[in-house]
Every structure is written in C-alpha cells, then in structure tokens.
C-alpha cells in the first residue's frame with residue numbers, strides 16, 4: 001500500500017458542496033422510476049380498463065363479474081386453497097426452521113442446502129413431478145398395484161387434495177426461509193434464562209421462544225398466502241374444474257377472449273382481497289417485520305388479548321411438559337443443547353419428502369418407456385431429443401441471457417436503494433419500503449397482464465429487453481431485502497475508519513465496503529438470477545408466441561403434449577440449481593475465510 | 595444448613611479441541627461471596643454456565659450441598675443467574691419479566707405482583723413496571739435483571755458481570771445493595787467481574803482464572819500480597835517484579851540475591867519449595883517501598899530517579915536501578931503538601947521490609963505459568 005496519505009486530508013471546503021438531498025435522491029430515483037413506469041402505471045392502466053373501454057366509462061365488466069356466481073365462487077375457492085396452503089405450509093415449516101436455527105456447523109449447512117435446493121427447484125418441475133407421482137400410471141398407483149393392494153388405479157389427481165399437496169410443496173421452502181430470518185435473530189440465551197428461572201423445557205418454549213418467533217410465523221404466512229393466491233401452475237396442472245383459481249380466469253380472458261375489461265375487473269377483485277390482508281398484517285405486525293427487523297409495532301398493551309394469549313401459551317407449556325415427563329430421560333444431560341433426536345428425525349423426513357418428487361425425474365429421464373412408473377431400461381434418447389431441439393436450445397439461451405441481464409439490472413437498481421433504506425434517515429421510510437415491496441404484494445398475474453398491455457403499446461413484447469425489465473420489477477424487491485439485511489449487520493464505523501485513514505468515499509466503498517459485502521451481493525445477484533430463470537407468469541404473455549424462455553417452453557410442452565423430454569429438462573434444471581447453490585456456498589465461505 | 599454450598603470436582607469443558615475449562619476443583623462455602631476474576635476469554639462464563647447447568651460438562655462433578663446436580667437441568671437447581679447480556683424477555687413487560695420466576699413457582703398472581711414491585715423498588719426503578727426492556731437504558735436493564743434474579747430468593751446466585759454497564763456512582767450503590775442482600779439472605783454468591791477493585795471490595799474469596807484454569811484462589815489480601823504466580827502479581831494492581839536467585843530458607847522467609855550484582859536481601863518464601871539457586875522473581879508492591887538516602891545500606895536497591903508523577907492522592911516515583919539487570923522500579927507515597935524534595939536524576943535507594951516482599955517462581959518474562967496453578 002502506498003504510504004503517501006498517512007495524515008487525514010482535511011476536507012477542503014468545496015465550491016458549491018452538493019445539497020444534502022442530492023445523494024438520497026440519486027440512490028432512490030432508479031427504483032422509484034422503474035416501479036412507477038413498469039408497475040404502477042401498467043397495473044393502474046389494467047385496473048382502469050375495467051371501467052374505461054376506450055370510448056367511455058362503463059361498468060359492464062363488473063356487471064358481468066357479478067351476474068353469474070362463477071367469479072365469486074372461484075374467488076372463494078381461491079381463498080380456501082390459499083388459506084389451507086398457508087396453514088399447512090407454515091405449520092410444516094416451523095419445525096424445519098426451528099431446527100436450522102438451533103443447529104450449528106456443517107449439520108446446519110446440510111439442512112440449509114436441502115431447503116435451498118427445494119426452494120430453487122423450478123415450480124414447474126415440482127408441480128409436474130406430482131403429476132407423475134399421483135397420475136393413473138404414476139408412482140403411487142404403480143407401487144400399490146404391483147404390491148397387489150389395489151387392482152385398478154385410483155384417482156389421486158385433479159382434486160382438492162392434489163392441489164393442496166402441490167401448493168404446500170411449492171410454498172414450504174419459502175415459508176422456511178422467511179421464518180428462519182426471524183428465528184436466527186432470537187437470542188439463544190433467553191430460553192436458557194427462562195430455565196434458570198424455573199421454566200421446564202415445554203414452558204420455556206411456549207412462553208418465551210414461541211412468542212418471539214411469531215413475527216417470523218406471520219411474515220411467512222403472509223408471503224405464502226400472497227404467493228399462493230396469485231399462483232396458477234399448481235391448480236392448472238394438478239387441479240380439476242372445481243379447483244380453478246382466479247388467476248386462471250384472468251389468463252383465459254387474455255389468451256382466449258382478449259376481454260381486457262373483464263380481466264381488469266377480476267384483477268380489481270383480487271387486488272382488493274390482497275390489500276385487505278396486507279393492511280390487516282401491517283396493523284398487527286408492521287411491515288418492517290418482513291425484512292427481519294424486530295417488531296417495533298408489537299407494542300400492543302391490549303391487556304385482555306395479551307393475557308388470554310399468555311394463558312393459552314402457559315397451558316400449552318404445561319401440557320407439553322407433562323408430555324415430556326411421560327418419557328424417561330434418555331441421557332443424564334442438562335438442558336439438551338442438542339435438539340432432540342425426535343425433532344431431527346421429523347425434519348429430515350420432511351426434507352426427504354420435499355426433495356424426493358424432483359429426484360423422481362432423474363430415473364424417468366434415463367428410461368425407455370416414457371413417463372410411466374416404474375421406469376424401464378436405460379437410454380439417452382430424451383437427452384438427444386432435447387439437445388437436437390432448436391426450440392429448447394433457443395429457450396435455454398434466452399433464459400440465461402434474460403436471467404443474467406435481470407441479475408445485473410436488479411443489482412444496479414436495488415443495491416443503491418438498500419443503502420438508502422439502511423444508511424439515511426428520512427421521513428416516509430415505511431412508505432418507501434411498502435412501495436419497494438409492492439411487486440411482491442401485488443399478485444404476479446396482475447403485474448404480468450398489465451405489463452403485457454404496456455409492452456404491446458411500446459413494442460416490447462417478445463424482446464429480451466422487455467423480459468429483462470419485467471423480471472427486474474419482480475426481482476428487485478428481493479435484492480433490496482437481502483441487501484438491507486446484509487447492510488444492517490455491517491458496521492458503518494469501518495467506512496469511517498477507512499475514510500479517516502485517507503480513503504475517499506468511493507475508494508472506501510471499493511476497498512472496504514464491497515469486499516466485506518461481497519458474499520451478500522453475490523447471493524442477491526443469484527436471487528435475482530434465479531427469480532428470472534424460473535419466472536413464468538410474465539414470460540407467459542410478454543415473451544410473445546415465438547421467443548419462449550425455458551419455463552415458457554416447459555409450460556407449453558406440459559400443457560400441450562407431455563413428452564419424456566420434460567423429465568430430461570427437469571433433471572438438467574435440478575443439477576443446475578444444485579451446482580449453483582453449492583458454488584455460491586463455496587464462494588461465500590472463501591470470502592469469509594479471506 | 596450447608597445445603598447451598600457448591601462443590602466442583604474435576605469439572606472440564608471443551609469446544610472441539612479448544613479447552614474452555616481445564617479440569618477444575620473448587621468449593622464455595624454456604625453463604626460465601628466468591629468472585630471469578632480474570633481476563634476476557636479465561637473461562638469465567640463457561641464455569642458459571644456449568645454451575646447453572648446451562649451447558650453439560652465433559653467430565654467432572656457439580657454438587658449443591660451433598661446432592662449431585664452435574665446433569666440436573668437448570669430449573670431443578672434453585673440457582674439464580676444474572677446473565678452477561680441481561681437476557682430480559684423482549685416480549686414481556688418489566689413487571690412480567692420479574693414475575694416470571696414466581697409464576698413458574700406457581701405463586702398466586704396477586705402476591706407475585708406485589709413481590710415484583712418490591713423487587714423493582716429495591717433496584718430503584720419503581721416506575722417502569724409497565725415498560726418493555728427495549729425502552730430502558732443499558733443500566734436500567736441490568737438492574738431489572740438483578741431484580742428478576744433476586745425476587746425469588748434462590749439459595750445460590752450466579753452473576754456474570756452484573757454491573758458492567760453502570761456508571762461509577764450507580765455501580766458503587768449496586769455493589770452495596772448486592773452485599774447487603776448477600777448478608778441479609780445468606781445467599782451463596784458466585785460473581786464474575788473484570789473490575790479488580792470490585793472484586794477486592796466485595797469478595798470473601800477471589801478465584802483468579804487464566805486460559806481456562808484457576809490461577810489462584812484465596813482472600814483478596816492473599817492474592818494481592820502473596821501472589822503465587824507472575825500472572826497473579828501482574829494482573830492485580832501495580833507491582834515491582836525483580837529477578838533474583840533463591841538462597842537458603844530461614845523459617846518462612848528465604849534469602850535472595852537480586853540482579854547481576856547479587857544484592858542480598860530477604861523475602862517471604864510464599865510456600866515455594868524451589869531448590870536454592872533457582873532463578874525467581876521478588877515482588878514488592880509500590881506502596882511498600884521506602885526511600886532511603888544512599889547510605890550503603892545493603893538491603894536496598896540504588897538507582898536514578900527517571901520520573902516523578904503526582905496522581906491525585908498518590909505520588910509515584912520511577913527509578914532506574916544502577917544495576918542494569920534490574921527493571922525500573924515504581925514506588926508510591928501519599929502526596930504531601932510540601933512535595934518530597936525528590937527530583938529527576940537524583941540518585942537514591944529504595945528499600946523494603948522483608949515481610950512485604952514475596953518470592954514467585956520465575957516462569958520467564960511472558961508471565962504465563964502453565965502448570966503451577968492448580969486449585970486448592
């Protein structure tokens with residue numbers, strides 16, 4: 001290092017120092033611009049289309065909406081499925097997230113790897129795997145028949161059960177990741193303190209740990225609910241007519257009848273429900289909990305509710321202690337620092353169940369007989385077909401290009417915004433946060449349809465640029481959230497130290513801030529990359545008829561003609577994601593070690 | 595009743611290859627106030643956690659009274675713990691925090707409430723019952739943690755730096771409060787602190803720890819005036835450590851020869867049974883040094899004054915001995931109105947009573963004795 005700047009350069013009074021507002025505005029402007037032009041405007045336009053049909057105002061779409069019971073029924077079904085999914089996914093995710101948060105070392109990395117693998121394995125692959133498992137020639141029917149338990153295949157697909165299974169499977173990893181963010185921040189000494197004060201393990205868990213984890217549960221619940229309510233892959237592939245969800249109706253309006261007015265009206269309906277849920281959430285928990293910040297809003301001194309809650313938790317604690325007391329103590333160890341074997345078995349069983357479906361595609365992709373279970377023979381013909389198909393290869397290239405572009409653009413826009421959110425004090429931060437998170441809040445389908453309309457006006461349909469912009473809109477909130485969490489743990493005094501050692505702000509950024517934040521930035525980039533790589537809803541419309549992305553191509557194949565090539569694609573995707581997670585983890589460790 | 599004495603035998607804890615606590619023996623008498631003192635990372639919190647049952651030991655036994663509690667869970671030990679980071683429950687009000695242990699003991703709500711309020715008054719925070727921990731300052735949180743621990747009058751209290759965040763005045767007040775409580779309730783207290791002054795004023799005995807083992811265990815005066823190792827001499831207060839070679843024993847004293855010139859003198863043998871001729875160090879506290887004008891007195895060290903500093907009530911004189919093999923000495927005197935007429939560059943002698951000097955085994959300049967320490 002050069003030793004020329006050992007003394008602190010005295011900040012020379014610069015001519016016309018930039019006004020204090022300039023920096024925050026420069027940092028916040030890109031994201032505000034992006035979301036205004038490509039989210040607020042198109043969604044607003046779509047909603048406006050429900051009352052304005054180009055010539056004048058008309059409430060005809062709403063008359064159509066409420067004239068038959070169809071739409072209200074579908075909305076009701078949608079809510080029912082989303083709620084059930086939320087309940088089951090959150091309950092299932094809790095033990096997994098809990099175990100991860102209390103485990104240390106390599107065991108923890110292993111657990112996280114499997115959750116991440118499930119998280120990043122394409123929704124399409126996972127949903128399609130259930131078609132294979134539950135189908136008439138599927139894994140379950142095949143196994144039961146060969147065991148002689150049944151002699152005719154039973155109908156497992158196309159019902160509420162199959163949709164619920166597929167939805168929970170799709171949402172569970174998201175729930176785990178969201179909850180984990182909160183659970184990792186719970187002070188491990190608190191349950192111990194409770195035990196020194198006389199609380200038995202069950203009571204310590206229910207009266208201390210559980211209430212502290214509730215913001216995580218709430219955040220997970222709302223993330224799952226909102227994602228589920230705007231989801232169409234699972235109900236379309238695994239559901240029957242009676243499991244139609246409202247997003248499928250929107251697709252029908254656009255793709256079949258081009259009825260923009262009605263599509264807008266349905267969107268209004270859907271958006272109203274989602275916003276109502278979010279307002280409720282904000283009132284009870286506060287938005288900030290979504291980014292892992294400790295709840296400042298949990299101030300409710302509403303004693304009647306709190307006392308009731310306390311009673312219930314106390315009873316739960318006493319009950320579980322009684323239950324634990326039934327079992328003889330296995331080892332003469334103090335407070336089990338190690339999580340119990342029962343919990344570990346439960347969680348690993350769940351993780352195997354989550355991962356298994358996608359792995360079933362591997363043997364199928366090498367089989368000769370197509371998609372029927374069990375696979376027979378060995379052949380590489382499906383891979384040959386895949387590599388010789390220009391459609392698939394073009395889709396793959398396009399997806400990689402779009403995902404890479406999305407990663408770069410999201411970082412360029414999201415990182416400054418994260419700095420703005422963490423580093424500066426400003427009024428209206430809560431509103432800004434809500435605005436940044438709005439692409440997550442607004443159901444994806446509404447964004448996709450609104451964007452399609454806008455892109456059609458701008459001539460962006462079917463272009464790579466259009467897809468990159470569209471995907472950036474939905475990926476950028478994740479970049480901001482990840483980077484906010486990273487930055488919040490970053491000691492800003494390091495920057496000041498660097499500056500006091502003579503580094504100018506940009507040099508400090510380059511030599512100190514970025515190297516330390518590297519791992520966080522890498523995972524943000526990968527988050528954006530993977531979001532785009534697996535994005536279907538926006539691509540469904542905006543990729544145009546001919547220039548499909550990989551998920552779009554997958555979707556077309558699955559809905560038009562099911563061929564075993566899909567198993568080969570799924571296997572490829574699975575390997576790709578596994579390698580990506582592994583590499584990211586290695587990189588992260590190396591950057592920590594250096 | 596001796597039911598709240600603590601006995602530890604061969605207790606050890608490792609994290610992987612790292613020895614957080616080497617096999618340790620320790621007895622804390624019923625009603626005793628014992629302080630764990632030592633540098634950061636020396637294993638104080640580890641020992642405390644083992645006593646409380648928060649982590650299982652790798653080997654060894656912990657007894658409360660006659661009962662083996664080595665693997666008993668914390669909630670069966672009737673031990674109170676004040677945690678280093680307070681560990682207040684963030685989702686409960688202060689009143690609920692303090693009432694928590696009472697609730698666990700199924701004490702009726704009305705009485706719990708009354709006792710919680712009394713505990714709050716004891717720590718001088720009667721008005722904050724309805725607040726949440728994050729709405730308190732660090733010092734207030736610490737006092738609430740104390741109140742939560744004392745409210746159920748456990749027979750043994752373990753405190754991990756309970757006063758670390760308080761300012762000097764409040765700290766002294768709380769020290770008195772804790773001592774008062776200790777005397778009144780006859781509680782056995784194991785107390786962790788970084789502050790040697792605090793350790794000296796509060797403790798019946800001090801247990802000085804260093805890299806996972808007990809370096810020396812004894813009364814504050816034992817540790818201060820009769821340190822057994824260089825580490826102890828160095829850690830507690832200022833000391834002069836002079837290299838010497840050991841001569842023959844004379845009762846509880848031993849003859850010594852200081853420095854390269856072999857200045858003869860005597861010091862307390864301090865229980866060291868090293869063979870004559872061994873290199874040792876002789877420790878004298880600065881306030882035990884006396885000024886002697888150069889008179890050819892053989893028990894004193896001659897030198898040149900290099901600095902004189904008045905530090906409030908004390909005047910410190912730094913002297914470089916003429917024998918270059920001896921390190922600089924520091925002597926401390928009460929500051930008088932007419933300052934002693936000692937100036938820089940004066941040649942003078944510092945002498946001491948042989949009862950004020952002790953022999954310490956020399957383990958090299960690093961002052962890191964590895965094997966000499968074993969708990970009493």
Ligand SMILES: Nc1ncnc2c1ncn2[C@@H]1O[C@H](COP(=O)(O)OP(=O)(O)OP(=O)(O)O)[C@@H](O)[C@H]1O
Pocket residue numbers: 609612613614632633634635636637638639640641678788
């Ligand atoms: N869970 C753990 N895993 C690995 N090492 C640990 C763990 N807990 C403590 N240690 C190590 O054991 C040693 C002793 O730690 P301990 O907390 O007992 O120190 P301490 O004397 O209380 O220090 P301080 O005064 O800073 O609180 C430290 O070097 C610490 O790094």
Ligand SMILES: [Mg+2]
Pocket residue numbers: 638639640678754
């Ligand atoms: Mg400690």
